[in-house]
Every structure is written in structure tokens, then in C-alpha cells.
Amino acid sequence: MRTGAMTPAAPAPRGGPALAGVLWLKVLALGTLDALGAWAAARLWADGRVWPAVAMVAGLVATTWIFTSPRAYPMRYIWPGFVFFALLVIYPIGYTVAVAFTDYGTGHMLSKEQVIRQFETMTYEPEDASRFRFAAFQAPGGTLTLVMEESPGRWAVLEGGKVRPADPAADGLVDEDGDGLPDRMGSRQALAVAQLARRLAELRQMRWEWGDRILRMMSLRELGEARHAYRYDPASDTLTDTRTGTTYRPVEGYFTGEDGQRLEPGFVTYVGLDNFVRMVTDPAISRPFLRVFVWTFAWAALTVLLQFSAGLGLAVLLNDPRLKLRNLYRSVLILPYSVPAFISALMWVGLLNTEVGVINDFVRALGAGPIPWLQNPFWARVALFLVNLWLGYPYMMIITLGALQSIPSELYEAALVDGARPWDVFRSVTLPLLMIAVSPLLVGSFAFNFNNFNVIFLVTGGGPPMVGAQTPAGHTDILISYTYRLAFQGGQGTQFGFASAISIVIFLVVAILSAINFRMTGVFEKMSENV
């Protein structure tokens, strides 16, 4: 192996057998990735998804260039991260914003093209429609011919989308078993139902024009007559019912008649700011909003305070070198953190059960009546704080333990020399230095709990309900769970558009609150002083 300086101009001769292997691997990996990507892009393009296809090709070209060109060498370190960032962060945000301005949701799930196609393929059976038995025959080339029983003893031949009366002699039709259907057609091969099933891919596409009617496959044994139920006119963008002549125009995501009658299914349409306006103008939504907002704020702030106090207290204890078996305590105290939160939350629901829960068994043993943990607004809130304290204190304990150990011991010695008492040391030395390190994390924790859907949803489900509320609003609903219930359990099916709009608003609220928090704690200034 040659060592020393390598110039970009002459990279060729480096590499023994090992490097050549790596090179081959790289070529193979990139080639496979590009081929699969190109195939996927072609599929996307064929499906009419132009922009995803373009993005795919651009991404592939960029990836290939970055991993083959020496000039793009530094990019190789950032690129994978950037790709995932784009896929997992930028794309969902963009999609949410786009959906917020549409009515996407129950009643409006399909695109307009899909809905028009559905109406166009819709047929109806006229009142005097009949069904016909048929026999199927296959020519040596594979072409299918159907012979249908128009009326007993009268056959018609269905070929190439057309229907003509049969001429048993010329067509060579013979009914051998006397069931009214031919069993032979000249030299063609008769197909049994099972063989027919194998050719369904083409059979289901077949339509035979028959006067002003259409014949289509109803089952593997029967043909039926039908007519087109709707006709779409692209020039005027209207749909016409062929039975009644009524014209339907697209209004608010439905094809709507003059009299306001809507044809289902509807389609997704752009609704502008409607979703945002609704949040403010609909009293049923905006009235509980303030109560929910106040509780959300209290919930996030108090939770952080409780978790931090508990975590700090335990951390100070565990940090004391006089404590024996410190590692054991530390391991045990971290346990709640290692159990997935949703399991703990569900376990707590069981413990808090009014009738059979263990906690009320203790309460009863103390001589008190059972506490209605999840039925009473006050106790439901207490229960939530309890559960969230359990879930959150280990995190606070870990970060404060780390921060405590980073405080220089000279400061404590100096304080000792100055004759400070333990409480003064804690107040004037430990706490301020600790806050520098942990306050950004507290702000983060506040933002997290502001949107802590899991705990609320799993423990109380937002309940107990408020008396007189006209929307699904409960005493323990926070903004995000209220949003979820409004958009998905509010009774109008799933409303992705509305949900997206509210989540954008919540995002703005959290962003503003976090900014204010950072300012107030003065974290940045203190940190810069410290540097």
C-alpha cells in the first residue's frame, strides 16, 4: 500500500485487492439503488405522480454524483442525514401544511379524477334488464368468443365487442348435453368455469355493445344488460345522470345538482382558510378552547416542576458520597424510565381503577371511601400528575446527576471556608450552576408535555366530560388530545384537513411559548458569560 500525499489528479493507482473489492461493492450498491429507484420512478410517473417521480430521479442523480465524484467528497458525510431529514421532517411538514388547506377526510377521500372515473364506469340495470347464461370458447390463438342464450333456443355470438345472432350450422354450435347452451363451437375449445376464472383479467374489461345497451360479465356464469348511469362532460365540468337528465356541478367537493342534492362519493378540494376560520368562528369549538388551553399550560408547567423537584431531590441524595449502595438505588430509580411509557400508563389505569384497583384497596384499608380517580375532574387531574411524575422523574434525575457532577468542587470548598450552611450552598452555588445546564432541557420538557398526547389519551382519554359541552371536551383534555377528538371523534368521521390546520396552530403556540421561555430563563446570556 502506498502512503503519503494523494493528489486528486492521480488517485488511480491506490488500492490493492481489498480496495478493488470495496470499489466493486460500491458500484454494485449504487447500481442496484439507482435501478430500483429508476423502476420506482417509472411506476410513479405511470401512475401520474409527476413530482414524486421527479424528486426520486433528482435524488438518485445527486446520490450517484456525490458518491462517485471526488469533488463532492465532503457531501458524503452530510448527504444521508439530509436525505432522511427531507423524508422524515420536511416532507411531513409540507404535507401537513398542504392538507390543512383542503377538506381531505370522510366524504372527501378520493381525487376528482378517481370520482369521475367511478361515475363513468357506473352502470345501472334498466327495469326490464335480463340476465343471460353463456358458454365460452377459445380459439387456438387464445381469442375468446362467448355464446349467450338470448332466449330459450336462440343463441347470440359475442365477438370483438359486438353481438350478432348465431348461425348454429355456420358457427358449428352443438348442444350435446341438452342444457340449452352449446358445448362445442367448431374447432374451438370449450372453457369450463375454472378455466374462465384464469382469464378474468381480460374478461372483466370486456363490454359488448348491444343496441343502446351494454352487456357485461355479472358472474362467471351470467352476462347482464346495463346502461351507463352518468356521462361526464370535460368542457363544462359537469356530470349528467342519463336516467333523469339532471346535471351535477362540482360544489364544495361534491357533484351537486341544481336542488342541492349531492352525489356520493365526494372528492378532495382546496378550501383555502376555511379550516382555520372554523376554529375561531365555531362557538362549539372555540368555547371550551380557553379552558382547555389554561389546563394545557398548567399541566405542562406543573408537570415539569413536579418532575424536576423530584428528580433534583433524588439526584442530590444520590450525589452524596456518604450514601451507601448508591449504584443500587440509582439503578432501581431509573427503572420507570426503562419501561415503555404506554405500558406504564395502562398499568396505572389498572391500579387507579375505582372498584378493583390496588390504590383504592389501600385507601379503603385506611378507612376512607374509594376515591373516584378517573370519574371526578379533580382526582382525574391528580391521577395524571401522579402518573406523569412516575414516568418523568428518572429523566430529570439523570440529567441533574450529570450536571451536579460537573460543578467544580473548589466552589464548594470556597463556600465551606466562607462558613456557608448546606442550604445556603445549595441555594447560592448548586442551584444557579445547575440551572445553566438544565434549563434548556426544562424548556424542552415543557414543550414535550404541552403535547403529551400519550399520557392523557391512555390514562383518562380526556375525561371526565364537561357538563354542557357541545364538542367532545373533557376536564383533562390538553390541546393536542382535544384536537384529536375534534378531528377524529367529533362525529364527522375523520377530518384530516381540519386536524392539520389545528396542529399547525398548536405548533405555532408551542414555538412561541418556547421562545419566550428561553428568553425568560436567560439561558443564552448566562451560557455566554460562562464560556
Added chain:
Amino acid sequence: MRRVIGGLVLATVVAVAVVTAAAAGALAATDKLVIWASEAQVPALLPMAQQFEKEYGIKVEVTEMGFGDIRSNFSVSAPTGEGPDLIVGAHDWVGEFARNGLVEPIEMSAAQRDAFTPVGLQGFTYGGKLYGVPYAIEAVALIYNKALVPTPPKTFDELLTVARKLTDRNKKRYGFLYPNNDAYHSFPLLSANGGYIFKFTGQGFDPKDIGLDNEGAIAGARLIQRLAVEGLVPKGTDYQTMEGLFLQGQVGMIMTGPWEIDNVKKAGIKYGVAKIPTFNGRVARPFVGAQGFMVNKFSPNKILAMEFLQKFIMTKEGQLAIWKVDPRIPALKAAFQEVASNADVAAFGASAADGIPMPNIPEMAAVWGALQDKLTLIVNGEQDPASAMKDAARQIRDTIAQAK
């Protein structure tokens, strides 16, 4: 060297593309039928799939999925063309699916219709069209522990007497339990004296005619509150609490459906099934649910799917095969008669015969949350039954009026 790398990449691209294109072509050429079913039906569907494959040469793939996941996954995947050809689900999904254009109407001849219990077909009917082939119907009934309640009560007055005698909350013993803030399980009490959710008109349910604030419904709500306030059915009794205590032999009677029987047997409880007691002399009418198969509107294999349904689901043998693994009441009359000698089937069947199909119109979504919340307030004693039921009805009417 760079040119060499580029050339190599290009060569690999071509090679892999040719191979994948060939594989994709091969995939598109074979038809196959995909069925989404939940755990309960899969064991019965697998042999059917094998037989279908043998006879028609078409592969049938049975995918197991959580019951609720079938509904949500189908909504999202069907319009993209990635959905299954058939799903197994509940009749009350039909309204939403039909409104969203996701399911295909099913055409049955008069003779085929006659073979089914009418309530099963009614359940799957929306806007005058049938959207599913039912294989089972179900309704809640009274399940009682023979050790505590030798003969089941015929009226709610009798039930209250039994319940008062048996109930001792400190010993965690109860006479009668049901999930009392759950709208589904509470409905028989609301319906007994004339409460209803949406009026059934024969064509379907009328979302404008809501009967949750009439005298009958309010009388039911009073009974619900009384049971809770007296401590007979404590507030916050949920399904798990009821189930757990009954399986421990602590409860005399519970109100639930045939899905619970298996657990009761396993727990070794000597049980009986009876009709829900009458209330003020009137028969309690539980919700009847139907389970069945629906065809994906976007499936390219609709005819094949129908063939599968005709061959296996619309036959006595097929319905009995499913009944063996998923013991609800068969929806096909012939299959029901075959198993009606089973006391549980007969009792749940009798309860279902009194019942009314649970509304399948999408407006039902406006009902669950609102009714659940108001029932909770009634049970918790926070609101008077009359005003709570009026609030519920008003909230449902407003929500439906607003829906776009």
C-alpha cells in the same frame, strides 16, 4: 478511473433494471385474491383459500390484521389500488365506506336474499344497496353465574332485588354489572321504552330523526343513573372490570355478547344465557351487529371475489366452518338451524331477534362520542338524566347539520 466507475454503475443499473422489470412483469401476470381478516376468522378461511386455489388455479392470500386496523388501513389503501380484494368486517363500517366510494355493491337474487336472516342483510344495506355478505350476527344478552343466580330475572325490578341482595362493594361482590358509560352496552336500557338513535325507515336510517331525548330514552337514562347512584353498578365500571370480576366468580349477572363465552367457559364458571330483562313491561332491544365480507371497489378481481363469496360464504358449509372458530350466530338461516340446538346460540339468537340493527350510516360517528360523554355524566351523577339526554341529542343534531 472515474469514467470506469460511471460505466460500471451504468452497467449494473441496466442489469438490475432488466431483472426487476422481468420480475414485475411476472407479478402482474398472475391474478391473486387478497383477503384481510382478523384473528377469529383466519383458521376457517385458510382451508377455503386452499380449495379455491386448487379449483381455479388462483392464489388466495389471507392476511391477518387487528379488527380495527382493517377498517382504517382499508380506508387509506383502497383508493391507491393497494388494498385487498375482500375484507371481513362489521356492518356499521358500510355507510362510511360507501360514502367514500370504497366498497362495491353486491347483487343477490331474491332466492339468495331469502336464505339470510333479514337483520343481517339490513345491516349491510346502505342507500338501498347491499354492500356485504353477512356470515354472523350478534347482540348482547344477560350472562349469569348459576352459583349466585339460579334463575335469571325476567324484569328489571326482579333484577334490582337480586342485585341489592348480592352486592357488597367492600367484598368486591356485585349482583349485576355492565360497562355503564359505554353507549353500545347501555343501549338496551335506552331502547326498551322507545328510545332509538336514528329511526329505521325500511330504506335505511334517517339521520334527521333522533330519538335519544324522548320519554323512553330518558326513562332508560334514569334507570342507568339509579343503578350507579345506588352503587349497584359503580361509576366507571368498564368492560375489563366487569369481565375480570365475572370471571373470578364475583358477579351474579353481566350484560355482554357471545364473544365473551369462550373466556367464561375457560374460567370454569357455571353459566347460563338469558334475554335481557324487560323494563317497565317492555322488551329491551339491544343493538344487533352483523359481521361479513365486503368487496373492494378498486379491486381488479371483483368477479373472482364474488365467486369466492358465492362458493364459500353464501353456503351452509362455509358459514358453519366459520362458526366453529368464531362462534357467533350464523347469518344464513340453514346454518343457524344446524346449530340452534346449542343453548348459547339459541339464547343469543333470541336476544338478537328482539334487537334493532346498529345504524350503519356515517352519521353514527356523531353519536358514539356524544352519547358516551353524556352517559358518563349521568353515571357520575353530575347531570340530571333528562337534561343530559337532551344535550346529547342536540349535540348530535348540531354535528350532523354542520357536516360537509
